[in-house]
Structures are given as C-alpha cells and as structure tokens.
Amino acid sequence: MAQQDGGHLENIRFGQGDTVVILDQTRLPNETVYLTLSTAQQMYDAIARLQVRGAPAIGIFAAYALAALAGGIGAADFDGFYDGLRALGAYLDSARPTAANLHRMVTRMLDTARRHGGEPLESVRSALRGEARAIRAEDIDMCRRISEFGLGLLHDGDGVLTHCNAGPLATSRYGTGQGPFYLAKERGINLHVYCDETRPLLQGARLTSYELQQAGVPCTLICDNMASLVMKQGKVQACMVGCDRVALNGDAANKIGTSGVAVLAQYYGIPFYVLGPSTTIDFACETGDDIVIEQRDPAEIREMFYREPMALPEVDCFNPAFDVTDHTLITGIVTERGICRAPYRESFQKLFPEHFAAAEH
C-alpha cells in the first residue's frame, strides 16, 4: 500500500535503525513497492538504476543515505569518522554525473559533519539526520514556490506540454516542471497536460501520467514524436520541464529529448519554461558545454520495456540520458525566488547574489 506523507506519496524516508526506505520508481505504475536499503552498495544501485530518480530527489536521497550510513561508521574519533563519511559520499556521488543536486547535497552533508566536528560522534550522527530532514523540508518549500511562480505563467484553459518526470516523485512534493499542474488542480484552474512518454526509460508514461492521473489533473500521454503535431494543432500554449543542471548562461540539462521540444516550441512560437530550484543551478559552470552528460546502457534502447528485443544485440546504440537546451530557446527559468530571464547570468546574480559574492571579492 502506498505510504502517505500528509496526503502526499512519500518517496524517501528513514526506516528502522540505519536504513532508508524508498518508493521503487522502476516498478511504477503497476506496482507500489517500498525498498528498505541498508548498505552503501544498495544505495548506490538505487540511484544508478533509477529506483530513486529526478535531480532534487537524488540529492535528498543521498543526504538520507549518508545520515543512515553514518550510523555504521565504526571510528574511534572524528577524523576516522569523517574519512569514512567522505569515502561514502564520494561513492554515492559517483552513481550519476549530470544532476547538480547529488554532488551539492553530498557536499552539504560533509560540511555539516565538519561543523559538528568537536562534538561526540553520536551528536554528529544526529546532526546529519537533522540536516537530511532539513534538505527535504527546504525542497518542499522550494517546489511550492516554484509551482506558484510557474502557475503565474499559465492561464485557465491552457494546454501545457511536459517532458520526462519533474513531479512529486522526482522531488519531495509538488515537483518543479510539473508542480504548477498540481497547484492549478488545487485551485480549480483548468489545464490540460500533454505528457511526452520520454523514451527510452518512459518516465513520462510510467511516472508523470500516473502522478497526474492520480491527482485528477487532465492529461494526455503522447509519444515523443507527436509533440510537433499537438503544437501545430494549437493544443499547447506553453511547455514546462524540469532540469538537472543549469549553467550560468542559462543552458539547461534535462532528460534527453528536452532540447528537441524547445526547438519545436520556438518554431511554433510557444513559450518554453525550465523550472528548478537553485540547488540545480551550478554557479561554477559557465555554459552547457561544461555539463557532463551521463551515458547509459544500450540495453535500455534495444530491449528494456519490450516483450522481446527490438534490435539485434550487435546494433550500435547511442544512449545519452540528458541533453542541454540552449539558453536562446528558453523563455524563462523559474526558481524559488522568481523567474529568471536572459541574460541569465545577470538574472541569477540578482536573485542569488550570495552565490556570486565570493567571486567578486
């Protein structure tokens, strides 16, 4: 049975002892299965296999995982404990390269441990659990704010096209790229969402259309190659997507296929919005050329989700998990502090001056 968090599906939580419980996103929508993870290997695999996925969610999960694993670090003093924690953090961080949130939250947990370095190890462990919960609570708040700003860009009766999954499962609550749709539903604003199925891993079909359907948001699932047609038919007034890493110039990495949607939107004169928390903006990354794109197993293209393989095993496959949408195709980047517009660097600087302060002095 689905476990609820105040009426919301709970995707990440602490379990008994030093464990983390996640909703296995690879089994949705047909089965609601919770996994109890206790080892570093299980936690690494959960990220790598996308049992937990979505940029904010893997950041939150890494924080919970480190807090849980900290219970098993048997060191005599803080230095030994910290070395163990740092090694575990590096291991989890190496599970996926593209989303900024994973590295950022691992770093934040290590910083937390150092801040409590002079205290007994039990206090450090307890501080790490508190920090993980704080990271999740902050994400809930950011998603809510992003959803408010995003909803302000839409009108009653609009059709909105989205790609991949950037809803509650990919975050904590509401979501980013899809958060405005849930808020609209709560407020009686009528939207119709077109969900790209999102080949090859079908996050749009398996997760987004599932979440929207469960919430009673009107939606239509389309194959990725139908986006142009629905836009041409006038069914789409805006596109909204999430993001995995945003560069200072506004280039935004998101699920493979996102940049194609942006190109189509520009052709048809439809605004294209990227929605994401500041934890996804990489303030040290100048342009999208600096973003590492994860390459995944070709089997995901050839055979996964098919009853039988759809290509010969020897067929060469190219399977990048993400692409970068050029900033010139993006109408606005919606953050928890407001909507950034080109030139993005200046816009980020205005809303997030604290991330630029160090570089200026």
Ligand code: MRU
């Ligand atoms: O490979 P995934 O499923 O983790 O990719 C997820 C996406 O691309 C999402 O759109 C992105 O992480 C934003 S989640 C709020």
